[in-house]
Amino acid sequence: MQYVPRLPDWVTPRPRLYGALDTAAAGGLVLVHGAHGSGKTVAVAEWARQRAGAGAWVTLDPSTRSRRAVWRRILRALELDDSSRLLAEFESSDPGAFREAIGWALSEEPRVIVLDETDHLDDPEFAEDVRYLVASSAAGFVLIGLAPFFARDALPLLAAVELSPAELALDEQETAAVLAAVGVPAPLAPYVHERASGWVQGTLAVGRALSEGTATRAFRDVVDDILERESSGALVILRGLPGDVQRVARLAAVLGPAPAEALGALAPAVDIDGALAELVSAGLGMWTETERGGQFRLAPHLASVLERGAPETRDSEVIRAAARLAEESGRSADAARLLRSISDWSALRQLAQRSFREALVMDQQDWLAVTRTLPVVVLQREPVLAVLHTLLVNADPRSGASQLRATVALALSHIGNRLQSSPDPVDAVWTTVSLLGAQRVGGRYGAALKTATTLDSLLHSLTARDREEVEPLLPTALVHIGTTRLYSGHVAESREDFQLSVRSPLVSEWGVLHAASAIALTFALEGEFEHAAEAVATVRAAPKPRSWHGTYSASGTHLAEALLAVERGDADTADERLDAIERHFETIEHWPLMLWSRAQSSMLRGVTESAEWELAERIRRRARRAPTSEWMTALLLAQRVDLLLATGQDARALRLLDSARSSTALPVRVARARVRLFAGEPDAAAAQAARILDHDDLPVRWRLHALLVSAVAHSRLGVVESADAASRAAALLVESHGLRSPLTAFPAGDLEPLGLLRADPAADPSADPFAARPSLDRLTAAESAVLAALATHSSASSIASELYLSPNTVKAHLRSIYRKLGASSRAQALARARTAGLL
Numbered sequence: 001m002q003y004v005p006r007l008p009d010w011v012t013p014r015p016r017l018y019g020a021l022d023t024a025a026a027g028g029l030v031l032v033h034g035a036h037g038s039g040k041t042v043a044v045a046e047w048a049r050q051r052a053g054a055g056a057w058v059t060l061d062p063s064t065r066s067r068r069a070v071w072r073r074i075l076r077a078l079e080l081d082d083s084s085r086l087l088a089e090f091e092s093s094d095p096g097a098f099r100e101a102i103g104w105a106l107s108e109e110p111r112v113i114v115l116d117e118t119d120h121l122d123d124p125e126f127a128e129d130v131r132y133l134v135a136s137s138a139a140g141f142v143l144i145g146l147a148p149f150f151a152r153d154a155l156p157l158l159a160a161v162e163l164s165p166a167e168l169a170l171d172e173q174e175t176a177a178v179l180a181a182v183g184v185p186a187p188l189a190p191y192v193h194e195r196a197s198g199w200v201q202g203t204l205a206v207g208r209a210l211s212e213g214t215a216t217r218a219f220r221d222v223v224d225d226i227l228e229r230e231s232s233g234a235l236v237i238l239r240g241l242p243g244d245v246q247r248v249a250r251l252a253a254v255l256g257p258a259p260a261e262a263l264g265a266l267a268p269a270v271d272i273d274g275a276l277a278e279l280v281s282a283g284l285g286m287w288t289e290t291e292r293g294g295q296f297r298l299a300p301h302l303a304s305v306l307e308r309g310a311p312e313t314r315d316s317e318v319i320r321a322a323a324r325l326a327e328e329s330g331r332s333a334d335a336a337r338l339l340r341s342i343s344d345w346s347a348l349r350q351l352a353q354r355s356f357r358e359a360l361v362m363d364q365q366d367w368l369a370v371t372r373t374l375p376v377v378v379l380q381r382e383p384v385l386a387v388l389h390t391l392l393v394n395a396d397p398r399s400g401a402s403q404l405r406a407t408v409a410l411a412l413s414h415i416g417n418r419l420q421s422s423p424d425p426v427d428a429v430w431t432t433v434s435l436l437g438a439q440r441v442g443g444r445y446g447a448a449l450k451t452a453t454t455l456d457s458l459l460h461s462l463t464a465r466d467r468e469e470v471e472p473l474l475p476t477a478l479v480h481i482g483t484t485r486l487y488s489g490h491v492a493e494s495r496e497d498f499q500l501s502v503r504s505p506l507v508s509e510w511g512v513l514h515a516a517s518a519i520a521l522t523f524a525l526e527g528e529f530e531h532a533a534e535a536v537a538t539v540r541a542a543p544k545p546r547s548w549h550g551t552y553s554a555s556g557t558h559l560a561e562a563l564l565a566v567e568r569g570d571a572d573t574a575d576e577r578l579d580a581i582e583r584h585f586e587t588i589e590h591w592p593l594m595l596w597s598r599a600q601s602s603m604l605r606g607v608t609e610s611a612e613w614e615l616a617e618r619i620r621r622r623a624r625r626a627p628t629s630e631w632m633t634a635l636l637l638a639q640r641v642d643l644l645l646a647t648g649q650d651a652r653a654l655r656l657l658d659s660a661r662s663s664t665a666l667p668v669r670v671a672r673a674r675v676r677l678f679a680g681e682p683d684a685a686a687a688q689a690a691r692i693l694d695h696d697d698l699p700v701r702w703r704l705h706a707l708l709v710s711a712v713a714h715s716r717l718g719v720v721e722s723a724d725a726a727s728r729a730a731a732l733l734v735e736s737h738g739l740r741s742p743l744t745a746f747p748a749g750d751l752e753p754l755g756l757l758r759a760d761p762a763a764d765p766s767a768d769p770f771a772a773r774p775s776l777d778r779l780t781a782a783e784s785a786v787l788a789a790l791a792t793h794s795s796a797s798s799i800a801s802e803l804y805l806s807p808n809t810v811k812a813h814l815r816s817i818y819r820k821l822g823a824s825s826r827a828q829a830l831a832r833a834r835t836a837g838l839l
Contacts, residue, residue: 001052001112003077005045005059006287006294008280010204012177013050014043017168021047023161024112024140029130032144034165036299037201040144041116041286043168048114055112055140059288059297060120061256063326063334067126068363071102072330074113076291080105097549099132106137117300118145169198178203183211195223201283205237208281235305237282248275249284249298253306254315255322257288257295262325266318292328316342327351332358333366340370349382353430356384356476357510360391368392379410386411387434394441394626397586401625408442408626425466429458429473436480440589445487445629452484475507479515483589486522489631489665491699495522510553513544517556521593524560527701529567529738532560550580555590562597566604566741574601591622592632599639603646603744603769612643634665641671642745645678648773651824654679666692670705674745677713680831686713686722704733705742712750716831727754744769783820786813791830 021044024030032040048057056077064070075086086105115121133139170178175198176189184192184207196202206223238249244267251266252258264272276296279285285298298306319342326335332355339348352359359367371389379386390411393399399407415435432455439448455477462470470477482497501507501515520535539557548554558577565574578598585591595618602611619636627633637660644653653675660668673688689710693703711726734740734756743751747770751757789799796810803810823829 001048001055001057001114002079003057003289003291004048004052004114005041005057005116005289007045007049008042008286010178010181010207011042011046012174012181013046014174016171017043017163018047018051020161020163020167021142022051024114024142025051025053025110027110027134027138027140029134029140029160030142030163031160032142032163032168033146034163034168035146037199037283038165038168039170039200040163040168042200043163044114044116044142044144048112052112052114054109055114057114057116057289059116059257060118061300062120063256063331064120065122066366067121067123067129069331070115070121070123070126071098071129074115076330078111078113079291099129102129103133103137106133106139108138110138110140112140112142114142114144116144118143168200170196170200170203171198174198175203179207179210182207191220192223204283235302238284238302238306241278241282244270245275245278248272249279249302250306250311251318252279252285252296252298253303254318255325256303257290257297257329258325259293259295262321263296266321314342316344320344320347323347323351327355333363333370336367336370340373345378345382345385349384352384352388356388357508359388360395364392364395368396376410380413383411383415383431383434386415387438390438390441395587404625405442408438408444411438412442412444425458425462426469429455429462429470429477432458433473433477433480436484440484440487441626443627443629445484445631448484449488452481456481471504472506475501475504475511475515478504479511479518482515482518486518486525487589487629487632489629489634491522491526492697495519498522509543513539513542513548514553514556516542517554517560519556520560521556524563525593525701526699527704527733527737527739529564533564536560536564550583552584552588555581555584555588559590559593559597563600563741566597566600567738569604569740571601571604574604585622586625592619592628592636595619595622596635596639599643600741600744603642603741606768606771608643608646608769609772612640612647612649615640615643630661631665631667633661634667638667638671641675645674645745646769646773648821650675650678650828666699666702670702670709673706673709677709677716678828678831680825680827680829682713682716682831685709686717689713700733700737700739701742704730704739705745707733708742708746708751708756711754711756712746715750715754723754727756730754731756747773783813783817786810787817787829790814790817790826794826 021030032044034040045057056074056079058070058073058077060070060073064073080086086101130141130143134141170193172190172193175193175196176186178200179189179192180186182204188210192203192206196206238246241249247267248263248270251263255262255266260272260276263276264270276285279296279298280287283299284302285296287294288297289295297303319338323335323338326332326338332351335351336348336355339351367388371385371392374385374389379389390404390407393404393407412435415431415438432451436448436451436455439445439451459467459470459474459477478497478501482494482501484494485491485497486494495518498515498518502512502519504511507515516535516539520532520539523529523532523535536557550558558581562574562577565571565577574597578594578601581588581590581594585594588594595615599611599615602608615636628636637656640656641653644650644656653671657668657672657675663669663672669688669692673685673692676682676688677685686709689706692698692706693710698706707726707730711723711730714720714723714726734743743756748757748768785803786799786805789802793799793802796807796814799805800807800810818824818829821829
């Protein structure tokens with residue numbers, strides 16, 4: 001077993017405990033609990049060195065309160081082949097998925113995991129992890145703490161073996177062996193055992209005092225005094241040690257687990273090895289083995305007392321050393337708390353830069369607890385800290401809209417001044433990336449696009465030396481630029497940025513997955529589905545954590561897969577892919593694309609009435625937090641127009657378009673042409689489609705939309721040659737790119753005469769997106785006659801004369817016709833009648 005604590009020289013084998021502890025070696029669970037000084041750690045360490053087999057010993061501390069922090073320690077200690085990937089799985093918020101991945105990794109060979117000081121851990125999900133792994137993997141656990149671990153929660157339901165304080169107590173023979181190890185004659189052992197009742201720490205203290213000859217009174221009085229002193233706490237013992245030893249103990253309390261050289265650097269005039277030996281000998285600390293070598297750890301109960309009162313807690317040099325050790329141990333949030341305690345803002349900023357991704361993915365809540373306490377002037381002066389705080393607030397679903405807006409405003413308030421005042425190009429890159437992130441979180445996409453352009457120019461203008469310094473940041477900067485351009489409608493340009501990020505030699509595994517997923521999404525958005533499918537296959541084939549599914553980094557792939565499924569007519573798969581990232585809806589930037597893709601699936605199912613209401617409601621609810629970009633707003637608006645037209649709500653669709661923030665965005669222009677077509681204005685629709693098609697770089701998706709409007713409009717106008725040309729061009733795009741979803745925006749009666757089919761012949765014929773649109777089939781015979789006359793007569797009186805009806809009767813029939821067709825004018829009613837093929 002790796003990293004078992006070093007055994008003190010007085011330790012004696014205790015084979016009577018082996019049977020219970022061997023339960024863990026057989027894949028079971030052992031709970032070892034008892035008060036401080038009861039010998040829990042030493043007893044388990046002695047067994048582990050003798051017969052535990054493969055595995056690792058992990059000592060917890062105040063930084064390991066959460067399940068995530070504990071597993072990070074465990075995986076690093078076990079040194080599994082895929083530990084780095086398993087660590088990355090914490091980005092997934094699905095405990096079950098990670099549990100299964102860990103179980104799979106621990107199923108190959110028996111391992112024992114010893115967790116010491118489990119009282120620091122308070123996460124019921126970890127209890128579920130232990131239950132699952134003991135039941136389904138080859139791993140066994142020994143949990144050491146003051147009280148039965150999770151006694152009131154999950155673990156009692158599992159058959160666990162306990163080593164209680166009574167079982168840990170030394171028997172008479174063991175007491176004699178401990179005393180003999182420190183030089184106390186055997187005849188004295190029975191009385192010591194009687195008075196100490198097998199208490200390990202008390203027995204050891206009595207033995208040391210007797211062996212050192214410090215007893216000046218009667219033997220029995222000495223034993224009783226020592227035991228009374230031990231019972232009052234370790235602080236009394238410490239005060240009896242030399243001043244240098246006390247100084248080292250206070251340093252150790254601040255540093256936490258630390259190598260001897262770290263303590264020696266802070267106390268160069270002290271014999272560190274000698275001081276640590278005295279602390280171990282006095283039972284006030286012990287050596288723990290880690291992947292970074294031996295580290296001294298003060299007894300937790302003594303450390304907590306000293307840390308609160310030690311003058312070293314205000315010594316900046318000591319705190320910085322403690323922060324370095326915490327960061328090296330993978331505890332960046334603890335390092336941040338330490339630096340925050342001495343107001344070292346520069347060091348905290350540098351730590352945030354080094355730990356940016358870890359803070360956002362692994363330790364969100366712990367880092368947020370730090371950034372929430374930063375003074376406003378610090379956030380204004382250090383934009384990296386301000387933006388990290390902003391992103392953490394945004395990633396917390398509990399953050400309200402007003403809190404997010406205030407945080408964004410604070411982050412942006414002084415970044416511009418920092419950019420103008422800082423001549424350092426490396427600092428300028430960091431600050432500009434920070435500005436870009438804050439602008440997007442705040443919904444300021446117009447400004448973000450300008451910043452992205454500035455950042456792109458800045459990266460290209462760096463000298464070779466400066467570029468080398470910012471090289472680790474380049475993949476992240478390129479993804480930020482690409483995402484900003486994507487949300488501004490510059491999809492092809494954004495893809496180039498993502499491709500550059502993937503090719504960077506310093507991009508992380510997660511960075512590759514994130515950028516590659518975004519590439520797949522860009523192809524799907526433009527309708528390049530052959531390329532989209534290839535990009536998705538590349539991402540799926542790449543090495544990745546098992547629970548990558550459903551994470552932020554996977555969202556681009558899930559969206560691309562949903563859009564691919566829509567084009568195949570597979571609404572179930574589309575919804576399944578969207579469901580995988582639904583839990584991120586409140587915090588993810590891709591929320592507009594999630595809604596847009598979901599609406600496309602609804603069109604495919606023919607569920608349009610409820611889908612339009614749900615789309616509008618979710619847009620309203622999500623936009624309260626922060627608005628999306630103008631282009632994404634246009635995309636969602638165009639989708640709402642499609643749903644409204646499918647249900648016959650043409651007037652609402654027109655009003656919605658009139659309220660558009662941008663009349664020039666491509667989705668809005670296409671939607672406007674389609675509304676004109678449904679309003680009975682095919683000539684205006686054809687003209688608008690022609691203007692849209694008059695662009696060589698038009699994306700495939702929008703070219704197909706415009707071609708379909710043109711084909712249907714010319715067909716209604718009777719211009720057969722133009723209708724055939726447009727429909728042939730549309731059919732070619734459908735065939736060559738596998739793009740079929742734009743066909744769902746038109747009634748089958750318009751498409752079939754042009755040789756175009758909305759879905760495959762095997763598709764469900766009842767899934768008609770236009771099923772809810774008012775139909776002429778519901779008109780009475782009299783209403784049908786009035787409608788037919790309406791095509792050649794412009795007034796109610798002339799229709800009344802032809803049909804031998806009164807003008808009032810004709811008007812009543814016309815009101816009924818308009819209501820049933822959802823029309824508001826003569827032209828619109830006639831257009832819908834022609835669409836249905838009844839005129």
